[in-house]
Amino acid sequence: MEISFSFNEAHAPVTINVPANVGFTINVKPVAGLVPPVGGGGGGLNVNVLPPAGGGGGGVEQVVKANPKVFFDLAVDGRLAGRIVIELFADTTPRTAENFRALCTGEKGMGKLGKPLHYKGSIFHRLVPYQMFCGGDFTAGNGSGGECIYEDRFFEDENFIRQHTGPGFLSMENRGPDTNESGFLIGLQEDSLLGCETVVFGQVVQGLTLLNSLDRELGNRNNKPSKPLVIADCGQIS
Template sequence: MADEKLRDAWTKSEKVLGKGNADEALKILREIDPDGEKATTLRIAGEATWAIAAKGTSKSEYRRAASLLRDAVKKDPRDKKANNSYNSILNEMQDKGIKETTMPRLVNDGTPTLAGIVALCTSIIIALMLIKLASESSSDLATEATLELSWTNADGSQSTGVVVVELYAEDAPIHVENFGILAEEGNYDGTVFHRIISNFMMQGGDFTRGDGSGGYAGKFFGYCDGQEADSAGDCPMSSYTVPDEADNGRSHAPYSLSMAKTNNPHTGGSQFFIVDPDAVGQDGSPGTPHLDGVHTVFGEVTSGFEHIDIITALCDNQNCQNDKTPQDVVLESVTTNLDDDSWWKFW
C-alpha cells in the first residue's frame, strides 16, 4: 500500500511538473517522502528545482537541483532517468558558467582527486589559522531565504507559491541576522501581508498583532525603540529594534526586500516589505528611490517573481480597502539556507 501511494504521488508530481507547476510538484513530494528516502523522489525534486532555477537567476537553485539529482543517482545508479537528468543539468550549468559546488570536490566516487588533495591540505592549514577567529566571531549568516505564500485570487480561487530571496549578508549583516533569527524561531510562519499598496509595495512581518503596529527584533542589537541602550536589561523584548544600515549602497529596485520602520531612525523590528515590480519613482526610475538611504535594503527576490506579480496586483484598480486585500495573503513559512532540518529545505 505504501509503495502504491508513493507511485501515485510520483505520477501526480510529474504530471503537474509537466504542466509547469514545479512548486506544486515539490509540495506533493514533501508530503509523501519528507526525508527523501527514495531515489525517484530525489530525481523528481531535482527536476522540479531545475525548472524553478531555469526561470530565475539564482545559481544556488541550480546547485540544489544538481545536488538532488546527484543523490538520486547515488541511491540508484541504474536509474536512467536520474542519470540523464543529472548529466543534462551539469551540461546546462557548464554552459551558464555555474559550478556544481562552490568548493573543489575532494573525492570522486570514493577516490581522492588531485584538486581535492590540494584543497584538503589548504583547508586544514587555513582552518588551523582561523580557529581562534572563528571561535570569536558570530555564526555564519544566511544568504538565501525561502518564503512559502498562500493567497486568494481575484476570481476567488486559492493559490500557493514559493519565493526565493537572496539576502545581502555583507551589505546588511545586522538586518540579515535579525531576519534569520525570526525565521528560525518560526515567528514569521502564518503571518499576513497586512499592507499592499498598488505600484508601491507589499508589507508583512508583524507577528504579534498582524496589522502593522507590532513585531520586534529577533534579539537585542543595542537599540530600544530606536534609542541606544547599554544592555538588554534596560529594554523590554517587545521594544527591541535594529540599527539602520540604509547607507549600504543598495537601492529600492523592483522586487527588493527592505526593512519597514517608523519615520524615526533605528526603529525597524520584524516588519519588512517587497517593492512592487510596477513601482516607479517621481523621476521615472523603477522602484521606490525616495526610500534609498532611509530604509535598509537587505535582499532581493531571485525566484518566484510571478507570485509577487500576482499578489501586488490584487490591489490594482482600487480592489482593496485601507491597503488590505479582501482575503489574507499569508506568509505560511520562512526558512533560510542555514536551516538543514529536512532534506527538502535545500531546494
C-alpha cells in the same frame, strides 16, 4: 606569506605580509556608493583565507561564504499560491540579514512579547498596488507591532549602501531612524519608497512573477490585500 592585490589597473598593487600558517579574513564591501551586482551575479563576499591543512608552506585554502537564501510559501485565503526565494545581503547588512534569516527559521523560539519569533503564519497587512507589499508584524498583525531577535526592542539602521534600484528589493519597515524590528516591505518597482531611507537587505531572486500576480489580484484602493495573504511556511534554503 606575501599577498598582493589591486583594485584596478590605475592603482598600484597593495601587498600584505602574513606570517606563515596563520589564517586571516578579507571582507569585500562596496564603498563610496558603489553597489556590487546581486541576484546570482555576486554581491559582496566574505573571503576567509586559511593556512594549508597539516601546516607547512605552499598555497592557501580560500573559503567563500555566499549570501544566505530563504523562502516564503504564500497562501491566499487558505489556498497555497506559490513560493518566493529571497537572497539576503549578509555581505553589506549582516545584522539586518541575520535578523530576517532567524525570523524565517524561527530558531530563536519565543519572544519577549509572548509570540514566537517567526514569520510563519503572519500576514501581509499592507499592499500598495504596483508599489509594495508590507509584512512581518507577527505580534499585532497590522503594522504597529513586531519584534526583532536582538536584546533591545529596536535595532539600528545598519547602512544605506543599497537602494530600491529595481523590483523585488526588501527593506525594513520602521517608525523612523533606528526603529527596526521585524517589519519589512518588498518593493515592486524602482524607488518604491519615493526616496525614504530604509535599510535594503535582500532581493527576491525567484517568484517576482508571483508577487506581480498577487498585486493584480489583491490590490485595491484601501492599500490592504482584498483577501488574507499569509506566509504559510518559511525557512532557509542555503
